[in-house]
Amino acid sequence: MALGACPQECALPQVALLLLLAHLPTLTFFSSVKTEPKEHIKTEVEEPPPMEVTVKEEPVESEEEDKLVISEPVKEEPMEEEEDEVPLVSRARYHHNHQQEEEGDDDDDAPLPKAGKAAAAAPKEVGSPTKKAKKEEEPVWKWWEETKRDDGLKWTFLEHKGPLIADPYIPLPHHVKFYYNGEAMQLSSEAEEVAGFYARMLDHDYTSKEVFNSNFMKDWRKVMTSKEKEIITDLKKCDFRRLHAHFVQQNEERKNRSKEEKKALKEKNEALIAEYGWCNIDGHRQRIGNFKVEPPGLFRGRGEHPKQGMLKRRIMPEDIIINCSKDSVIPKPPDGHKWKEVRADPSVTWLACWVENIQGQTKYVMLNAASKLKGEKDWQKYETARRLHQTVDKIRENYKADFKSKEMRIRQRAVALYFIDKLALRAGNEKDEDQADTVGCCSLRVEHITLHEEKDGKEYVVSFDFLGKDSIRYQNEVQVEKRVFKNLQLFMENKQEGDDLFDRLNTQILNKHLNELMEGLTAKVFRTYNASRTLQEQLELLTNDDDPIPAKILSYNRANRAVAVLCNHQRAAPKTFDKSMANLQKKIDDKKEQIDEAEKECKSLKKAAKSGGSQKEKMAHEKKKKALERLKEQLAKLEMSATDKEENKTIALGTSKLNYLDPRISVAWCKKYGVPIEKVYNKTQRQKFQWAIDMATAEYNFMGEPMDISRSNDCDDGGDEDYE
């Protein structure tokens, strides 16, 4: 049963199987406890479609909102334009200067030149109609109802304030001293700043690593004055403890700030966001993802990174390239500074970039996940995955046939693809020497797998053990087809540790082949496809229609978890895991005790009610019964979260939720089972997946007919339920 999670016979690593199997009984147990309170039954049975209930339940923002609500429930009518539209920074300018724009730009709200029928019909940007806090929600731009532009350009108009540069260094107070060889030493500002970076990390593992320390020392010495360089030669003689203590104290003080201070700080921060956090793209205001330039610091590579500890230098305006329209207000560099360059390249999505000094890579400032540019791409990604579904059977046949090919390179390609499909491995590009030694499928080396003709009663078992992205360990034992096994033996013949398993293959070759099988197909599409498919299948399998909401959510999380396991999304067990688990357990025990007690009381009341039979006594009994039910429900919820927590100990759900699971599957599930969307997506997630929440109905099927995104919403299930 749990095997249903796997794309094919047994894709899930063993852990997953164990987890799912081990907990299925629990699940059944819960689903059979019929103690739902009346309201629950109602929500599910009664008229108003669940969705409506949901909308009402939208958690209210906070204090301010309360005030407003008190004053008067604002009427439903969508308040037109005026206020809601404020945010467009320089609309006037935009229209003014925007002559190269084609015709159809007469509507204030549809600045996109090619907006077709969809845009015309679309209710323009609708703000939050009811609640009207002064910090109003940004009006939603339903870009998904517009026709996608097909010229490959990302924008016509782009205006922004440029990135926010890190504050200059402020030297430490004089009493905070660095000691060398037991003696206080006043460092130059430059050397002190870098010393501070190290001091901050004093109680981190990094500072106990040799590579980190030697890289640090080397770079630190580069910023020292010649005198300092002469003196400071040995890290072991450096004493950063005063600096460290200073920073700790600073943190402490920050935490203990008064309410007023905190509020002021928050406002200041919001002002910064208001100024730098937004851009105007084709007449719409959209949030920028990372508008702050990365401040200087010590490079923290993951795993055994050869460059860990190196100094990440301060980025100055002179390093930064700005990208924006010619006719926009060009961002102003800080006083006395210049940008490296200002260009207007509408073929890319970034607003600014610079080259980072550790790896020589370019870093970009881009829009945030809720933006059209990102959302459209995301949507497209899932449509590609759905197209794969249409042809995946053929592709599988195809690579299975290739297991027998006369050509080694074809066989290797086939086996690699088999792994990518079955195990959701990453493509595995080659890497440079100066990066951490991690691999993906194509870059697997012979030492990363072990072949077992037989293991634990199974034939042809391959065990994997390697470090993948972010140096996360991948360990798995998989039973494979005999042909795959024999091929692997062949590939490994006459090879030794360090040799590539697939020596006639790399990602370009593989992707080129894939592209011939299906337009737009690359190795990573399989990951997306198998992840999303697994979610949908697991949801179907695990959800019980008549479960109360918490049980449904547990099912959802389990389905999500199956995907996370498939994709090997791990996390370090939270430091306080055991403790908090024990706490939870105690709560559960307490609750059980309460229930025991309540049960006893209930029984005696029942007796009293029956024999004596006064109205009062009956009432008392009824009351107790209800209380008891409530308690039981609370207990079920607690136990639910306990299993959920336990199962989640070292598994991270976020990554798959955010990057691999077609959000329409989740939206459809919520609609189908009357689960409020907030139970599955938090606020930012709802923003990111607005397009899906808006477009998917309960009938959405990931494995159904893909949509043609470029021609927009003229197929599929034209859902129009508003559901925020």
Next chain:
DNA sequence: CTCCCTTATTCTGTAATGCTCAT
């Protein structure tokens, strides 16, 4: 009910990867 502290969740930061295109 408020306050304070602890724990859980969300958000931010930025590293690490995938993939295409030009040379």
Next chain:
DNA sequence: CATGAGCATTACAGAATAAGGGA
């Protein structure tokens, strides 16, 4: 084919914030 630039996506850790729970 090999290599590297360019840019976009995916990834986890840690900081920040919110929520829970006891006094």
